[in-house]
Amino acid sequence: MENTLTNSPVAPLAPASRKRHDLTVFAAVVAGLLLLNFAAQRLFFRLDLTEEKRYTMSPATKTLLRDLKQPVTITVYLTGDFPPAFRRLEQGVRETLTEFQVYGGANLNYIFIDPSAASTEAARNQFYASLFKKGLKPTNLGATENGKRVEKIIFPWAVVSVGGQDRNVLLLRGNQAAPADVRLNQSIEGLEYELASTIRTLTPSLRKRIGVIEGHGELTNAQAGDMLSTWQQQYDVYRVTLSKVPDLRALDAVVVAQPKTPYSETDKFKLDQFINQGGRALFFVDALRVDLDSVSRNGVALATPYNLNxxxxxxxxxxxxxxNLLLDLNCGQIPLVTGMDGNKPKIEPMPWQLYPLINKFSAHPITRNLDAVYLKFTGSLDTVKARGIRKTPLLSTSRYTRVLPAPVPINFNDARLEPNPKLYKNGFQPVGYLLEGQFTSLFANRARPGTLKFQPEKSPNAKPSKIVVLADGDFIRSEIDPKTGNPFRLGFDRLANTEFANRELVMNATDYLLDETGLIAVRGKQITLRPLDKVKLAEERRRWQLLNIGAPLVLLGLFGAVRAWRRKRRYASFAA
Known part of the structure; x- marks a missing residue:
């Protein structure tokens, strides 16, 4: 009897029993999905499996978004019928904003608007005009798609709105001299910082205080007008005369912008103590004086050393x-009279090697993915031994640089001549440095100016600090519009009709010096560009298209055949 039961076949379930079994399995699956959904709502986690962690927000950004006290709305105009190259940037913006919304919750919302979506051309042009009034300028960006050159008019802008305030954000950044795909990749790398820093600017918080030093012939409010107004959007800015204040402790940072007369020992002591005790500083200083107002009739001036103390x-x-003065073959232009057009002088722009265009930067967050900047009559910087100080070169001239020691005769008629490349062999010359660490006071073990009280070797109030030094006092000087008397945007060159990245560099440097949250470090984010082999892609394109279309159909057919065979075999056992 035992052997009979062991060897007998198992009887199949009755139809009613199988139905109950299927319903039980279905109910268990549904209950499991509901339980998983319930747990996912309360236990949030995300996995970023990319090598460079491109979808991972920095801790500073997460903190900023989680601490939002009022709604933030981001309107993006970068959408529409784009070629694939442009869709990468649009998709990057969407992915970044999706991540923002995860941490910002109900206080962060975003919408995408297609500027070209109007039903009629008149309505589209009217909408374009409204964007122009907001300061949103279109960009004509080119790319190569399938061997053809494609150009598209796009509005690479977003508008961040917080508490009735709006701020425009340019989404297409990067180096304009780089290929289109590289520039798009640089723009994607900077999306998190551009959007997060704008939100931070509009979010009420304790504003840092910047003092712009005056009293030594520094740039006036008009000359530095655009940079001053840009700082004021995020910081409290004051003009400070050192001789009228006992110290600088009420400030967080100071700016020394192209002084022309010497600092007294007392003024220098106040500046030194401020930096020694943790204050931050930006120096825009010239080593040589170039007085363009004293140019002779022959177009000649003389650059002589400053005595700034x-x-x-x-x-x-x-x-x-x-x-010294640096001449660079990669340079800007000056207007020169090249002849007469009737009774009027004919003026043409000519290359001027004393106006270097800087396009070589370090990988530091201050200068990463920065567009070219514009310098005028700059000298070089060298480092010397300073214990405990980390020195980072931020920007340098091109490899085709010539160094002229002081005094330097400057003849504007030289712009008419073809430069001799053999003379431009001094290589890359650093013109900007970041210094970080605990600075030793210049007055350590010395008497304070005007007193007999000696300063200790190490002040009890000493703290680590950071300073940025650029060997060009004109770096934050704006050109003045002769028609209105107002300053142009910093970095705007009327001859080239181009805006260089001077203002962006200064703001990055200021944020790096004063930002205690570490948000500026997000600018160091790097996304590796992994381009396909275009030659191989063109050769094998048809094969891969057929594979992508045919393989799913073949797999689907095989799945259907196997499923039909199993069903036939299964129900054949019931019939038997």
Missing amino acids: LDDLLFKYGLRLNQ
Whole structure:
């Protein structure tokens, strides 16, 4: 009897029993999905499996978004019928904003608007005009698609709105000299910082205080007008005369912008103590004086050394401002009279090697993926030994640079001549440095100016600090519009009708010096560009298209055949 039961076949379930079994399995699956959904709503996690963690927000960005106290709306105009190259940037913006919404919750919303979606041309042009009034300028960006050159008019802008305030955000950044795909990749890398820093600017918080030093012939409010107004959007900015204040402790940072007369020992002491005790500083200083107002009739001027009484201070901090001028074959232009057009002089722009265009930057967050910047009559910088100070070169001239020691005769008629490349062999010359660490006071073990009280070797209030030094006092000077008397945007060159990235560099440097949240470090985010082999892609394109279309159909057919065979075999057992 035992052997009979062991060897007998198992009887199949009755139809009613199988139905109950299927319903039980279905109910269990549904209950499991509901339980999983319930748990997912309360236990949030995301996995970023990309090598460079491109979908991972920085801790500073997460904190900013989680602490939002009022709604933030981001309107993006970068959408429409784009070629694939442009859709990469649009998709990057969508992915970034999706991540933002995860941490911002109900306080962060975004919408995409297609500027070209109007039903009629008149309505579309009217909408374009409204965007122009907001300062949103279109961009004509080119790319190569399937061997053809494609150009598209796009509005690479977003508008961030917080509490009735709007701020425009340019989404297409990067180096304009780079290929289109590289520039798009650089723009994607910077999306998190551009959007997060704008939100931070519009979010009420304790504003840092910047003092712009005056009293030594520094740039006036009109000359530095655009940079001052840009700082004021995020910081409280004051003009400070050192001789009228006991110290600078009420400030978080100071700006020294192209002084022309010497600093007294007392003024220099106040500046030194501020930096020694943790204050941050931006120096835009010239080693040589170039007085364009004293150009002779022959178009000749002379560049002679300044006596600013700051050389020993910078030397103590680890930097030497060289008394020279740099000529670079990668340069801007000046207008020169090249002849007569009737009774009027004919003026043409000519290359001017004393106006270097800087396109070589370090990988530091201050200068990463930065477009070219514009300098005028700049010298070079050298580092010297300073214990405990980390020195980072931020920007340099091109490899085709010539160094002229002071005094330097400047003949504007030289712009008419073809430069001799053999003379431009001094290589890359650094013109900007970031210094970080605990700075040793210049007045350590010395009597304070005007007193007999000696400063200790190490102040009890000493704190680590950061300073940025650029060997060009004109770096934050804006050209003045002769028609209105108002300053142009910083970095705008009327001859080239191009806006260089001077303002962006200064704001990045300011944020790096003053931002305690570490948000500026997001600019160091890197997304590796992995382009396909275009030759191989063209050769094998048809094969891969057929494979992508045919393979799913074949797999679907095989699945259907196997399923039909199993069903036939299964129900054949019931019939038996």
